Amino acid sequence: MYADHTILNDGVRLARFREALRARVRPGDVVLDAGTGTGILAVMAAQAGAGHVYAVESRGIIELARDVVQANGCADRITLIRGDVQTVSLPEKADGVVCELLGYAGLAEGIARLLPRVIESHLKPGAWRIPGDLRVYAAPVQHAALHEYIMLAHADAGVDLGPVLREIVQNYWVENLAGADLLAPPCVVFAADWSGEPGRSSLRQDAPMTARRHGVVHGFGAWFTAELAPGVTLDTGPHAPLTSWRQVFFPLPQPVPVREGDTLGFDLTSMPMTHGEMFHWKCAVARGRQTLFEAAYSNALSCHSMKAFEQGADGNS
Ligand SMILES: C[S@@+](CC[C@H](N)C(=O)[O-])C[C@H]1O[C@@H](n2cnc3c(N)ncnc32)[C@H](O)[C@@H]1O
Numbered sequence: 089m090y091a092d093h094t095i096l097n098d099g100v101r102l103a104r105f106r107e108a109l110r111a112r113v114r115p116g117d118v119v120l121d122a123g124t125g126t127g128i129l130a131v132m133a134a135q136a137g138a139g140h141v142y143a144v145e146s147r148g149i150i151e152l153a154r155d156v157v158q159a160n161g162c163a164d165r166i167t168l169i170r171g172d173v174q175t176v177s178l179p180e181k182a183d184g185v186v187c188e189l190l191g192y193a194g195l196a197e198g199i200a201r202l203l204p205r206v207i208e209s210h211l212k213p214g215a216w217r218i219p220g221d222l223r224v225y226a227a228p229v230q231h232a233a234l235h236e237y238i239m240l241a242h243a244d245a246g247v248d249l250g251p252v253l254r255e256i257v258q259n260y261w262v263e264n265l266a267g268a269d270l271l272a273p274p275c276v277v278f279a280a281d282w283s284g285e286p287g288r289s290s291l292r293q294d295a296p297m298t299a300r301r302h303g304v305v306h307g308f309g310a311w312f313t314a315e316l317a318p319g320v321t322l323d324t325g326p327h328a329p330l331t332s333w334r335q336v337f338f339p340l341p342q343p344v345p346v347r348e349g350d351t352l353g354f355d356l357t358s359m360p361m362t363h364g365e366m367f368h369w370k371c372a373v374a375r376g377r378q379t380l381f382e383a384a385y386s387n388a389l390s391c392h393s394m395k396a397f398e399q400g401a402d403g404n405s
Pocket of ligand 1: 125127149189190
Protein backbone atom coordinates (compact mmCIF):
# COMPACT_ATOMS: atom_id res chain seq x y z
CA MET A 89 0.00 0.00 0.00
CA TYR A 90 3.01 2.25 0.66
CA ALA A 91 3.77 2.76 -3.05
CA ASP A 92 0.13 3.30 -3.97
CA HIS A 93 -0.20 5.82 -1.14
CA THR A 94 2.84 7.77 -2.37
CA ILE A 95 1.54 8.10 -5.92
CA LEU A 96 -2.02 8.93 -4.79
CA ASN A 97 -0.58 11.78 -2.76
CA ASP A 98 1.28 13.25 -5.76
CA GLY A 99 -0.83 16.26 -6.69
CA VAL A 100 1.28 17.18 -9.73
CA ARG A 101 0.89 13.68 -11.20
CA LEU A 102 -2.86 13.60 -10.66
CA ALA A 103 -3.41 17.11 -12.03
CA ARG A 104 -1.51 16.32 -15.25
CA PHE A 105 -3.32 13.03 -15.82
CA ARG A 106 -6.72 14.62 -15.15
CA GLU A 107 -5.91 17.44 -17.57
CA ALA A 108 -4.77 14.93 -20.21
CA LEU A 109 -7.87 12.74 -19.84
CA ARG A 110 -10.12 15.79 -20.14
CA ALA A 111 -8.28 16.76 -23.32
CA ARG A 112 -8.28 13.28 -24.85
CA VAL A 113 -11.52 11.49 -23.90
CA ARG A 114 -14.38 12.16 -26.32
CA PRO A 115 -17.96 11.55 -25.19
CA GLY A 116 -18.69 7.82 -25.39
CA ASP A 117 -15.07 6.69 -25.91
CA VAL A 118 -14.07 3.17 -24.92
CA VAL A 119 -10.98 3.62 -22.74
CA LEU A 120 -8.39 1.13 -21.49
CA ASP A 121 -6.68 1.88 -18.17
CA ALA A 122 -3.59 -0.31 -18.34
CA GLY A 123 -2.43 -0.96 -14.75
CA THR A 124 -5.33 0.62 -12.85
CA GLY A 125 -3.99 0.19 -9.27
CA THR A 126 -6.60 1.84 -7.05
CA GLY A 127 -8.72 2.66 -10.12
CA ILE A 128 -8.16 6.40 -9.85
CA LEU A 129 -7.41 7.04 -13.53
CA ALA A 130 -10.31 4.80 -14.63
CA VAL A 131 -12.66 6.95 -12.54
CA MET A 132 -11.10 10.12 -14.00
CA ALA A 133 -11.67 8.73 -17.52
CA ALA A 134 -15.32 8.02 -16.69
CA GLN A 135 -15.68 11.52 -15.22
CA ALA A 136 -14.16 12.92 -18.44
CA GLY A 137 -16.99 11.34 -20.46
CA ALA A 138 -15.86 7.82 -21.40
CA GLY A 139 -18.70 5.53 -22.46
CA HIS A 140 -16.91 2.55 -20.98
CA VAL A 141 -13.57 1.93 -19.26
CA TYR A 142 -11.77 -1.41 -19.08
CA ALA A 143 -9.48 -1.19 -16.06
CA VAL A 144 -6.87 -3.95 -15.99
CA GLU A 145 -4.68 -4.73 -12.99
CA SER A 146 -2.42 -7.67 -12.17
CA ARG A 147 -2.31 -7.27 -8.37
CA GLY A 148 -4.92 -7.92 -5.69
CA ILE A 149 -5.30 -4.16 -5.22
CA ILE A 150 -8.01 -4.47 -7.88
CA GLU A 151 -10.41 -5.35 -5.03
CA LEU A 152 -9.78 -1.90 -3.57
CA ALA A 153 -10.29 -0.40 -7.03
CA ARG A 154 -13.71 -2.09 -7.08
CA ASP A 155 -14.68 -0.15 -3.94
CA VAL A 156 -13.24 3.10 -5.36
CA VAL A 157 -15.26 2.67 -8.57
CA GLN A 158 -18.39 1.93 -6.51
CA ALA A 159 -17.81 4.93 -4.22
CA ASN A 160 -17.65 7.20 -7.27
CA GLY A 161 -20.86 5.87 -8.81
CA CYS A 162 -19.10 4.55 -11.93
CA ALA A 163 -19.64 0.79 -11.53
CA ASP A 164 -21.93 0.66 -14.60
CA ARG A 165 -19.23 2.24 -16.81
CA ILE A 166 -16.03 0.61 -15.53
CA THR A 167 -15.21 -3.08 -15.95
CA LEU A 168 -12.37 -4.23 -13.71
CA ILE A 169 -10.31 -7.12 -15.03
CA ARG A 170 -7.59 -8.89 -13.06
CA GLY A 171 -4.74 -10.00 -15.31
CA ASP A 172 -1.71 -9.04 -17.32
CA VAL A 173 -2.74 -6.24 -19.66
CA GLN A 174 -0.40 -7.60 -22.34
CA THR A 175 -2.22 -10.93 -22.61
CA VAL A 176 -5.72 -10.29 -21.27
CA SER A 177 -8.54 -10.42 -23.81
CA LEU A 178 -10.96 -7.52 -23.87
CA PRO A 179 -14.52 -7.64 -25.27
CA GLU A 180 -13.77 -4.76 -27.67
CA LYS A 181 -10.94 -2.55 -28.93
CA ALA A 182 -10.47 0.81 -27.22
CA ASP A 183 -10.56 4.37 -28.59
CA GLY A 184 -7.76 5.34 -26.24
CA VAL A 185 -5.42 4.11 -23.52
CA VAL A 186 -4.11 5.61 -20.33
CA CYS A 187 -1.04 3.78 -19.06
CA GLU A 188 0.66 5.08 -15.96
CA LEU A 189 3.45 2.54 -15.88
CA LEU A 190 6.01 5.28 -15.54
CA GLY A 191 8.68 4.18 -13.11
CA TYR A 192 11.80 5.82 -11.78
CA ALA A 193 13.77 7.51 -14.58
CA GLY A 194 10.65 6.80 -16.66
CA LEU A 195 11.67 3.25 -17.49
CA ALA A 196 11.74 1.34 -14.19
CA GLU A 197 8.25 -0.13 -14.59
CA GLY A 198 8.73 -1.35 -18.13
CA ILE A 199 6.43 1.05 -20.02
CA ALA A 200 8.75 1.09 -23.05
CA ARG A 201 8.29 -2.64 -23.49
CA LEU A 202 4.65 -2.90 -22.44
CA LEU A 203 2.86 0.04 -24.07
CA PRO A 204 3.65 -0.93 -27.71
CA ARG A 205 2.17 -4.40 -27.03
CA VAL A 206 -0.93 -2.85 -25.46
CA ILE A 207 -1.35 -0.52 -28.45
CA GLU A 208 -1.06 -3.41 -30.87
CA SER A 209 -3.41 -5.76 -28.99
CA HIS A 210 -6.12 -3.53 -27.59
CA LEU A 211 -6.50 -0.28 -29.54
CA LYS A 212 -8.47 0.75 -32.61
CA PRO A 213 -6.39 2.29 -35.40
CA GLY A 214 -5.78 5.97 -34.68
CA ALA A 215 -6.61 5.62 -30.98
CA TRP A 216 -5.17 8.20 -28.60
CA ARG A 217 -2.45 7.26 -26.10
CA ILE A 218 -1.58 8.71 -22.70
CA PRO A 219 1.38 9.15 -22.56
CA GLY A 220 2.19 9.94 -26.19
CA ASP A 221 5.91 10.05 -25.60
CA LEU A 222 8.67 9.59 -23.06
CA ARG A 223 12.03 11.29 -22.82
CA VAL A 224 14.65 10.33 -20.28
CA TYR A 225 17.31 12.94 -19.50
CA ALA A 226 20.66 12.66 -17.77
CA ALA A 227 23.28 15.13 -16.55
CA PRO A 228 26.49 15.02 -14.50
CA VAL A 229 25.78 16.09 -10.95
CA GLN A 230 27.93 17.88 -8.37
CA HIS A 231 26.47 17.23 -4.93
CA ALA A 232 29.11 16.57 -2.26
CA ALA A 233 26.69 16.17 0.66
CA LEU A 234 24.57 13.59 -1.16
CA HIS A 235 27.65 11.66 -2.26
CA GLU A 236 29.08 11.66 1.26
CA TYR A 237 25.80 10.37 2.63
CA ILE A 238 25.39 7.59 0.05
CA MET A 239 29.05 6.51 0.18
CA LEU A 240 29.02 6.31 4.00
CA ALA A 241 31.60 9.06 4.42
CA HIS A 242 30.79 9.25 8.12
CA ALA A 243 31.09 5.50 8.82
CA ASP A 244 34.58 5.79 10.31
CA ALA A 245 34.28 2.65 12.42
CA GLY A 246 37.69 1.13 11.81
CA VAL A 247 35.99 -1.55 9.68
CA ASP A 248 36.63 -2.10 5.97
CA LEU A 249 33.28 -1.43 4.32
CA GLY A 250 34.61 -1.97 0.78
CA PRO A 251 32.13 -4.76 -0.03
CA VAL A 252 29.22 -2.53 1.04
CA LEU A 253 30.50 0.40 -1.04
CA ARG A 254 30.88 -1.81 -4.12
CA GLU A 255 27.27 -2.87 -3.62
CA ILE A 256 26.11 0.71 -3.16
CA VAL A 257 27.37 1.85 -6.57
CA GLN A 258 25.51 -1.03 -8.27
CA ASN A 259 22.27 0.64 -7.22
CA TYR A 260 20.41 3.77 -8.17
CA TRP A 261 19.22 6.17 -5.55
CA VAL A 262 15.92 8.01 -5.63
CA GLU A 263 16.71 11.52 -4.46
CA ASN A 264 15.62 15.12 -4.78
CA LEU A 265 18.30 16.79 -6.94
CA ALA A 266 16.78 20.28 -6.80
CA GLY A 267 19.83 21.55 -4.93
CA ALA A 268 22.35 19.74 -7.10
CA ASP A 269 24.63 21.48 -9.51
CA LEU A 270 24.34 20.15 -13.05
CA LEU A 271 27.80 20.43 -14.58
CA ALA A 272 26.56 20.10 -18.16
CA PRO A 273 23.21 20.73 -19.85
CA PRO A 274 21.01 17.59 -19.65
CA CYS A 275 20.83 15.37 -22.69
CA VAL A 276 18.28 12.81 -23.84
CA VAL A 277 19.43 9.23 -23.13
CA PHE A 278 16.20 7.51 -24.15
CA ALA A 279 13.19 8.59 -26.19
CA ALA A 280 10.05 6.81 -27.32
CA ASP A 281 7.18 8.17 -29.37
CA TRP A 282 3.89 6.29 -29.06
CA SER A 283 1.69 8.99 -30.54
CA GLY A 284 1.69 7.80 -34.16
CA GLU A 285 1.30 4.52 -36.01
CA PRO A 286 2.54 1.95 -35.20
CA GLY A 287 3.57 3.76 -32.04
CA ARG A 288 6.63 1.83 -31.10
CA SER A 289 9.54 3.87 -32.37
CA SER A 290 12.14 4.41 -29.74
CA LEU A 291 15.71 5.48 -29.71
CA ARG A 292 18.55 5.08 -27.30
CA GLN A 293 21.36 7.57 -27.31
CA ASP A 294 24.79 7.67 -25.85
CA ALA A 295 25.00 11.03 -24.27
CA PRO A 296 28.03 13.10 -25.18
CA MET A 297 27.97 16.03 -22.78
CA THR A 298 30.49 18.82 -22.28
CA ALA A 299 31.27 20.26 -18.85
CA ARG A 300 30.39 23.93 -18.91
CA ARG A 301 32.69 24.80 -16.01
CA HIS A 302 35.27 23.40 -13.59
CA GLY A 303 33.82 21.24 -10.84
CA VAL A 304 33.58 17.76 -9.35
CA VAL A 305 31.31 15.02 -10.69
CA HIS A 306 29.78 12.99 -7.87
CA GLY A 307 27.43 11.01 -10.09
CA PHE A 308 24.82 11.31 -12.82
CA GLY A 309 21.20 12.30 -12.39
CA ALA A 310 18.31 11.05 -14.52
CA TRP A 311 14.64 11.98 -14.83
CA PHE A 312 11.92 12.04 -17.45
CA THR A 313 9.29 14.09 -19.18
CA ALA A 314 6.20 12.56 -20.76
CA GLU A 315 3.74 14.30 -23.07
CA LEU A 316 0.37 13.14 -21.76
CA ALA A 317 -1.67 15.11 -24.32
CA PRO A 318 -0.82 17.99 -26.67
CA GLY A 319 0.27 20.81 -24.36
CA VAL A 320 0.10 18.66 -21.20
CA THR A 321 3.57 17.55 -20.13
CA LEU A 322 4.56 15.72 -16.99
CA ASP A 323 8.04 16.99 -16.07
CA THR A 324 9.93 15.25 -13.26
CA GLY A 325 13.19 17.18 -13.68
CA PRO A 326 15.12 18.83 -10.84
CA HIS A 327 13.82 22.28 -11.77
CA ALA A 328 10.16 21.23 -12.07
CA PRO A 329 7.75 20.95 -9.11
CA LEU A 330 8.63 17.88 -7.02
CA THR A 331 6.77 14.67 -7.85
CA SER A 332 6.74 11.19 -6.32
CA TRP A 333 9.32 10.17 -8.93
CA ARG A 334 11.82 12.70 -7.59
CA GLN A 335 15.06 12.12 -9.59
CA VAL A 336 17.39 9.15 -9.83
CA PHE A 337 21.02 9.49 -8.77
CA PHE A 338 23.74 7.12 -9.98
CA PRO A 339 26.74 7.70 -7.66
CA LEU A 340 30.32 7.36 -8.87
CA PRO A 341 32.56 5.37 -6.49
CA GLN A 342 34.69 8.46 -5.95
CA PRO A 343 34.35 12.12 -7.02
CA VAL A 344 35.96 12.95 -10.38
CA PRO A 345 37.27 16.53 -10.84
CA VAL A 346 36.42 18.01 -14.26
CA ARG A 347 37.42 21.10 -16.21
CA GLU A 348 35.33 23.13 -18.58
CA GLY A 349 35.31 21.31 -21.94
CA ASP A 350 35.77 17.78 -20.53
CA THR A 351 33.35 15.30 -22.07
CA LEU A 352 30.96 13.12 -20.10
CA GLY A 353 29.04 10.07 -21.24
CA PHE A 354 26.06 8.37 -19.63
CA ASP A 355 24.23 5.45 -21.19
CA LEU A 356 21.14 3.88 -19.60
CA THR A 357 19.27 0.72 -20.53
CA SER A 358 16.49 -1.11 -18.74
CA MET A 359 15.86 -4.83 -19.01
CA PRO A 360 13.19 -7.11 -17.57
CA MET A 361 14.46 -9.69 -15.07
CA THR A 362 12.58 -12.15 -12.90
CA HIS A 363 12.65 -9.75 -9.95
CA GLY A 364 11.56 -6.66 -11.88
CA GLU A 365 12.93 -4.17 -14.37
CA MET A 366 16.70 -3.73 -13.93
CA PHE A 367 18.90 -0.83 -15.00
CA HIS A 368 22.33 -1.05 -16.62
CA TRP A 369 24.34 2.14 -16.93
CA LYS A 370 27.75 3.28 -18.15
CA CYS A 371 29.53 6.40 -17.00
CA ALA A 372 32.55 8.00 -18.67
CA VAL A 373 34.57 11.16 -18.14
CA ALA A 374 37.30 12.18 -20.60
CA ARG A 375 39.68 15.07 -21.24
CA GLY A 376 40.46 15.06 -24.91
CA ARG A 377 41.66 11.52 -25.59
CA GLN A 378 42.49 10.83 -21.95
CA THR A 379 39.93 8.76 -20.05
CA LEU A 380 39.54 10.12 -16.52
CA PHE A 381 36.88 7.62 -15.45
CA GLU A 382 34.97 4.83 -17.11
CA ALA A 383 32.79 2.12 -15.55
CA ALA A 384 29.62 0.10 -16.12
CA TYR A 385 27.11 -0.82 -13.44
CA SER A 386 23.90 -2.79 -13.11
CA ASN A 387 21.50 -3.27 -10.25
CA ALA A 388 20.97 -6.77 -11.64
CA LEU A 389 24.51 -7.36 -10.35
CA SER A 390 23.60 -6.20 -6.89
CA CYS A 391 23.73 -9.77 -5.61
CA HIS A 392 23.13 -8.95 -1.97
CA SER A 393 19.68 -7.47 -1.65
CA MET A 394 19.93 -3.71 -1.30
CA LYS A 395 16.32 -3.40 -0.25
CA ALA A 396 17.32 -1.77 3.01
CA PHE A 397 19.19 0.94 1.10
CA GLU A 398 16.44 1.26 -1.46
CA GLN A 399 13.50 2.08 0.77
CA GLY A 400 12.76 5.10 -1.38
CA ALA A 401 13.41 3.30 -4.62
CA ASP A 402 10.87 0.64 -3.78
CA GLY A 403 8.39 3.24 -2.76
CA ASN A 404 7.09 4.36 -6.11
CA SER A 405 4.17 2.68 -7.80
C1 LIG B 1 2.32 3.12 -11.25
S1 LIG B 1 0.98 2.14 -10.84
C2 LIG B 1 -0.33 3.19 -11.39
C3 LIG B 1 -1.64 2.86 -10.75
C4 LIG B 1 -2.78 3.79 -11.17
N1 LIG B 1 -3.03 3.74 -12.59
C5 LIG B 1 -2.48 5.20 -10.76
O1 LIG B 1 -2.22 6.04 -11.62
O2 LIG B 1 -2.52 5.49 -9.56
C6 LIG B 1 1.03 0.87 -12.07
C7 LIG B 1 0.07 -0.27 -11.82
O3 LIG B 1 0.14 -1.15 -12.95
C8 LIG B 1 0.09 -2.49 -12.49
N2 LIG B 1 0.72 -3.33 -13.53
C9 LIG B 1 2.03 -3.40 -13.82
N3 LIG B 1 2.24 -4.23 -14.86
C10 LIG B 1 1.03 -4.69 -15.21
C11 LIG B 1 0.58 -5.61 -16.21
N4 LIG B 1 1.45 -6.17 -17.05
N5 LIG B 1 -0.73 -5.86 -16.31
C12 LIG B 1 -1.61 -5.29 -15.44
N6 LIG B 1 -1.24 -4.42 -14.48
C13 LIG B 1 0.05 -4.13 -14.36
C14 LIG B 1 0.82 -2.46 -11.18
O4 LIG B 1 0.46 -3.56 -10.36
C15 LIG B 1 0.38 -1.12 -10.61
O5 LIG B 1 -0.79 -1.25 -9.83
